[in-house]
Amino acid sequence: MDGLPVGPTPSPPVIKAGWLDKNPPQGSYIYQKRWVRLDTDHLRYFDSNKDAYSKRFVPVSCISRVAAIGDQKFEVITNNRTFAFRAESDAERKEWMQALQQAVAEQRARARLSSAHPLGVQGSEPPDRAGSLELRGFKNKLYVAVVGDKVQLYKNLEEYHLGIGITFIDMSVGNVKEAADRRGFDLTTPYRIFSFLAESELEKEQWLEAMQRAIAEALSTWEVAERIWAMAPNRFCADCGAAQPDWASINLCVVICKRCAGEHRGLGAGISKVRSLKMDRKVWTETLIELFLQLGNAAGNRFWAANVPPSEALQPSSSPGARRCHLEAKYREGKYRRYHPLFGNQEELDKALCAAVTTSDLAETQALLGCGAGVNCFSGDPEVPTPLALAEQAGQTLQMEFLRNNRTTEVPRLDSVRPPEKHYSVVLPTVSHSGFLYKTASAGKLLQDRRAREEFSRRWCVLSDGVLSYYENERAVTPNGEIRASEIVCLAVPTPNTHGFEHTFEVYTEGERLYLFGLESAELAREWVKCIAKAFVPPPAEDLLARDFERLGRLPYKAGLSLQRAQEGWFALLGSELHAVFPEGPCEEPLQLRKLQELSVQGDSENQVLVLVERRRTLYIQGERRLDFTGWLGAIQKAAASSGDTLSEQQLGDSDIPVIVYRCVDYITQCGLTSEGIYRKCGQTSKTQRLLESLRLDARSVRLKEGEQHVDDVSSALKRFLRDLPDGLFTRVQRLAWLEASEIEDEEEKVSRYRELLVRLPPVNRATVKALISHLYCVQCFSDTNQMNTHNLAIVFGPTLFQTDGQDYKAGRVVEDLISHYVMVFSVDEEELRKQREEITAIVKMRVAGTASGTQHAGDFICTVYLEEKKAETEQHVKIPASMTAEELTLEILDRRNVGIREKDYWTCFEVNEREEAERPLHFAEKVLPILHGLGMDSYLVVKKHQSMEAMLLYLASHVGETKHGMMKFREDRSLLGLGLPSGGFHDRYFILNSSCLRLYKEVRSQRPWSGAPETSHRPEKEWPVRSLKIYLGVKKKLRPPTCWGFTVVHETEKHEKQQWYLCCETQMELREWFATFLFMQHDGLVWPSEPSRVSRAVPEVRLGSVSLIPLRGSENEMRRSVAAFTADPLSLLRNV
C-alpha cells in the first residue's frame, strides 16, 4: 500500500515524553509536576504518565517560538499564550527545546507542502457541532467541539478560537448514552467517563447525535478506500489533487476530497452523485469498486480534464469559489473534456455507444456519454432496445453498472449563456434579510411529531449573498451553521400551530436535511419565507412566489413530449392546486389535484415516481431525493383529498360531481337498482360509518365491490353524506325558495321556476343535484322490483336533501317534482336519455347473465387497456361506464398519453384474442362494457392504429353495390364454448355476403356471362345472419391456414353456443375487401366516424382549462418518437415511416 495510512487516523508518533515542572498558575508559587508528551501534532501535559486524557493540549501548529529562560526553564510561545516548563537539567532542557523546534519546523514544512491552511487553528475540518456544555468536575462550563472522529474540550470559546484546549477524546473508544437526568448524558471511554449536562433536552439530543456521528466516523471502514486507492491515481483527489480523498462521485466515477465533494454536491445529483468511501458502505458493491479500479481518476481525468489550462487548475488549497468555478466548468459545461470524434452527431454517438457497451471499453462509454450519447437511446433492436439491455446481453456487468449510475446524468453543455432549466446556474437574485428565528436541530427525516417550544433555540439569522447563516447571537462572529440557497430544494410552510411556535417553516436541502424554523409573528414568518424563496428560486420561476404557497421547490419530472429524460421543474402547492414552471414552454395551467383521475406512486422504494393524471395530461414526478420527495408526496396526497365537508371541497370527478357521490351512485346503479327498498332500508350503522369515513378520507381510492359492501350500507352512506353537508345540497340561502316553488300550482310555471333556481346554485351543487336526480330517475324505473317509486324516493330524499325533520311535506314534493320532470328541469336531450336507458339495459342484462360477478372486474368496471402493444409500461386503467363507446375509449387512452391524432392515423381499439391469435378492431360506435364482460382470460384491449383502414375506406368509396362474393378457403370448427375439437382441413367454398346474410355454397354451378354473378346451387350449405357475426383478423397457426390472409368468424347462437369458422383469402387486398364489406354491412355503411368529429375531439379543450402540460407540437415523427419513448416500443418508430 506504499505506506498509506490504514485504519482510523492513527495516533501520531510520540517524539518525546517525560516529567517536567510546569510553571505555577497565577497567584501560586508551587511548580506542578506534569507528564509532558510531544508528538508531531500536539504538545500535551498530563497529571501522570498513566492518564489517557491531558490537562492541556497545544497544537504544534500554534507554537510560534521556543525560548530558553533562566533556571533550566524554557517557554513555549504561541500567539496568545506562553507556557513555561522547568527541566531537571540543562541537558534535558536542551533536548526538549530541540525536539520542540524540530517538530515546529517539520509541521511548517508539511503545511507548506500541502499549503493547506498553514496556521488554521481548527485544521481544515469544521466542527460537526460546537457549543457550551457543563462537565461534571468543572466549575465553569466548557466549550466542546465535535470534529471528525474526536470530541475536543476547551476552557471557553476564546481558547477554542485559539486552538488551545484541555483534551480531546478519540471516539473510536467512545460510547455515548443518556443519563437519568433529562439534560444529562455520558461519554464513556475505557479510561474515564465524561458526564455532561446540556442546556436543554433538545440540545442533549443534538449532542448525542453529533457524538454518535463522530463514533461512526471513527469506526467507519477504510476497507473500501483502501481497495479503491490500490490504483495510484485514485490516491489523490481527481479535481484538486489533495491526498487520501475519501469521497467519490459514483456516476462520474472519480475519487475526490471532502472539499471537492461539497462542491460536487452543489452541482446537483444530475451532474454528480456523491458518496463517501468510508461511510456509505452499502453503496460499494464489488462491481462498483471494480468500476472505480478500471475507470477511476486516471480515465476520468483523461476525459474530463484533457484540456485544463494551468491558470484554471485547482490546488488542494484552492478557495471554495475557485473550486466551484472549476467544477462547474469541468463537469457541468464539459469545458476541459476530450471531444469524441463523433461529437455533435447524435445518431452516430448513439450507435457508437450501443457498440461500446458490448465491449469492455469503459473509457469509450464514458467519453461517449460525456459527449452527449443518449444513455437510453434506441439500439434499433426491439429485443435489446437500450444500451443497458445490450450490455446485459453481452454480459458486460461493469458497463451495466456505469450506465445505471448515469441513467439520469445530464449531458454537459458548453453554452456561454447557461440554459435556463439549469436552476443552479442561473444567477440567483441577491436577497438580504436578518433577524431572530427559532430553530431546531436539522433532521434527516420528516417531522412526524409536534416540536415543543423548548426544542427551538433562538438564533440570529442572516440571509445574504445566497447563504442563510445562523449564529448563537447577533454579536457572534462565526455562524453555528449555514445553508446555501443553491442547495435548498424545497421550502414548506406547515399550518399554524403544527409545532410549539405558531408559525413555522421547513427548509429542505439537497443533502437531505430538513431545518425547522419558528416565529411568533405571522408577518415576520411570512417575510422570511418570501425572502428565502426569492433567494433560491430563479427568475423564470418567480411567478410561483406571487401567492402564499404551502410548499415550493424543484423536482425532477417527466411530462408531455420530453419523456425520455427527466428535467427539473419548479413546483408550488397552493391549496388543491399544483402550479408548475418548466424549463421550456409557457406558463402552465395549474393541476387541480382534487380533480385528478389518478394519483399513484409507482416504482420500487429506491426509485419512486408519483403519477398524476389529469384529463389530457400526465405528469411524472420522480423521487430522486428521498426527503423532500416524501414531503411533497404527503402534501400532494393531502391536497388531492377532500379539504372539508362542503360539496366543493370534495374530490371532484368529471363534470364537477364529487367523487364520493359519484362512487355511491355508480355502485347503486350497478348493484342496487333491483334491490328491494333501496334507499329506504338502512344499512348497518357501524359499516355505514366506516364506509363514509373512508370515502371522506380519499374517495378516489375507494373501490366499492359487490360482495364486500351491501347496497344498503352504500345508500345509507350517501344519504348521510348529503344530510350532513354543512350548507345542504340546495344551500341555506336558496333552500326556502325551492320549498316555496313546490307550491306553485301551474306545473309549467313550477318547472320553469325550478330551472331558474337551478341556475343560481353553485356549479358543484348544480351538477350534483342533476346527477342525483338522474340517478333517482333510474331507480324509480325499477320500482316494479325495488318498490321505490317516485313518491317513496321523495319521502326518503326530501328531508335528506333539505335537512328537515320530515314534517315539511314541501321538501318531499320538490324531490318528487324534480324526478317527475327530470327531462324538462334538467334539459335532458334525447341522446342523453337514450344513453342512460342503454346503460341501464346493459347493466340489467349483465346482471341477468350473471357474468358481472364472475369476473375480476366485478363491481368497479375498471379495465386494463394497452397503448400500441401489451406491455406493463403501456398499461392504462380505465373506468368503463356502460355508455362508453370504443371511440371514446380510444380517445381517452390517447388523451391520457398525450398522443395527438393526425388525419390518417385511424387509432382504433382492438380486442385481441391471444389464444386464437386473432384480433378484432372494434367499430367506433360499439359499446365497450359488454365486450369487456365477454373477454376471456386470453383476451385484452389495445389501442393502436388500424393499418388497413385507409385501404378499406378507399375500397368502399369506389365500390358500388351491396354484395360481395367469391371463393375462400374454409374450415369449420364447431365447438361448444370453445371446447370442441377442430375437424378437417381448409376447403374451397363459395361465399356470398349481402346486407342480411353470409351464405356458403359448396360449389359454383355455372357462370352467367352477362351478370358476372355466379349461379349457385339454390340452397346454401350454411347461412348466418351477418349482424350476429364477429369477425377477427387472423387464424391461429396451429390450424395451418393455407395463406396468411385469414380471418376467424365467431357466431354466438341464441343459446350462447359459440361457433367458429376460419376463412382464408388469396391476397391481402381480398382480405381487406371482405373485411370492409363485413363492416359496411354490419354498420349500415358507417365504417369510420366522419373526420370533423374526431379532429374536434382531439384538440385540447381550452375552455375547460385542460390544456396539455406541454402543448402538442412538432412533426409527426417527433410525436411518434415521443410515444415510442414512452412505450419504449421501438417498433412504433419504424411503423409507417
Ligand SMILES: [Zn+2]
Ligand atoms: Zn479535491
